[in-house]
Amino acid sequence: xxxxxxxxxxxxxxxxxETLPLSPVMVDPVFNNGSSGDGFHQLSPPPLPPPPTQLPxxxxxxxxxxxxxxxxxxxxxxxxxPRLRRFNPQSANSSFISSGxxxxxxxxxxxxxxxxxxxxxxxxxxxxxxxxxxxxxxxNNNINNNNNYNHNxxxxxxxxxxNEVCGMPLQSSRRKINGNSYMELEFEVTVDDxxxxxxxxxVENVLRNDCSVYCSGRSGAVNILLRYNGYAQSGIITDKSCxxxxxxxxxxxxxxxxxxxxxxxxxxxxxxxxxRSRVFDQFTREDFEHYMAHKSQYxxxxxxxxxxxxxxxxxxxxxxxxxxxDRSAKYILVKLLRSEFEADNIDLQYLGFVGYSGPRxxxxxxxx
Numbered sequence: 001x002x003x004x005x006x007x008x009x010x011x012x013x014x015x016x017x018e019t020l021p022l023s024p025v026m027v028d029p030v031f032n033n034g035s036s037g038d039g040f041h042q043l044s045p046p047p048l049p050p051p052p053t054q055l056p057x058x059x060x061x062x063x064x065x066x067x068x069x070x071x072x073x074x075x076x077x078x079x080x081x082p083r084l085r086r087f088n089p090q091s092a093n094s095s096f097i098s099s100g101x102x103x104x105x106x107x108x109x110x111x112x113x114x115x116x117x118x119x120x121x122x123x124x125x126x127x128x129x130x131x132x133x134x135x136x137x138x139x140n141n142n143i144n145n146n147n148n149y150n151h152n153x154x155x156x157x158x159x160x161x162x163n164e165v166c167g168m169p170l171q172s173s174r175r176k177i178n179g180n181s182y183m184e185l186e187f188e189v190t191v192d193d194x195x196x197x198x199x200x201x202x203v204e205n206v207l208r209n210d211c212s213v214y215c216s217g218r219s220g221a222v223n224i225l226l227r228y229n230g231y232a233q234s235g236i237i238t239d240k241s242c243x244x245x246x247x248x249x250x251x252x253x254x255x256x257x258x259x260x261x262x263x264x265x266x267x268x269x270x271x272x273x274x275x276r277s278r279v280f281d282q283f284t285r286e287d288f289e290h291y292m293a294h295k296s297q298y299x300x301x302x303x304x305x306x307x308x309x310x311x312x313x314x315x316x317x318x319x320x321x322x323x324x325x326d327r328s329a330k331y332i333l334v335k336l337l338r339s340e341f342e343a344d345n346i347d348l349q350y351l352g353f354v355g356y357s358g359p360r361x362x363x364x365x366x367x368x
Contacts, residue, residue, distance in 0.1 A: 094139035194222030250319035258343030266333035268305030
């Protein structure tokens, strides 16, 4: 190992600028290049730095800036959530509006202020909901105001064609009444003791020549007392009674559990007492035939409004037409006795009356 080199030192009395002799350094023979015979050589002093005026110009720092950008780009920053900006047409157009356009806008604003203000525009779905509610209300009003429309109608059910079932042309009651023409007679309900299943199945449905149906609210015989209403329709004073030639009765064909099967009919020029007719509530067809045969055998005159004039038995296949021998009447009592099946009520679809308006004949006469 080489001994440590003693640091340079200043001799006593020497100046600051005086160069001090260097201490000899012993070099290991292994590192000696053989140029010198001895094992000692003297190190040369390091060169002095150049003066400031001779320093090279500063290097361009482009490389350092580029390397800095590369290092920053190599870093992985967390993703930034984009921030959406709402589009404001006024602010966007304000930068492109010239002075002339500003004057036009001011004029338009003044005109809008002078005009009556309209309600603000609603959203699309709000407008559609209001439109749908308006259309539904409009359709409901049309349905309620239209007597020929009934939302309880059965699909496929048709009204009774009185011209076809009676086999004769009928005059419309809306035109001027011709006394020699057959027509559909107008009646109204005065007494009904059967109740109703619901408000949609009221007793008024039996007088409508459409697909609406009457459903009673109880079991047992149901009495429907009708009164001729020709005076209210025609306005003729003498049109207070009528002559009935045909009675059309129809039971619902399908969709109901208790279609009417049997019943009897009473006719009179005076109000009919419903309580006196309850003796026929349990009658059958055999009982009716026996009763009529007994009256015919003993020549018992008909009691007006007390004795039945006709019996009907309905089927689901078709309506029934009962021919009447030109009976003059103002009141008609239709007694529904029983339904086709054992049920808690009775269902009937239509009651139609065809004949003349005004009195024409009498059921019977008596000499005083």
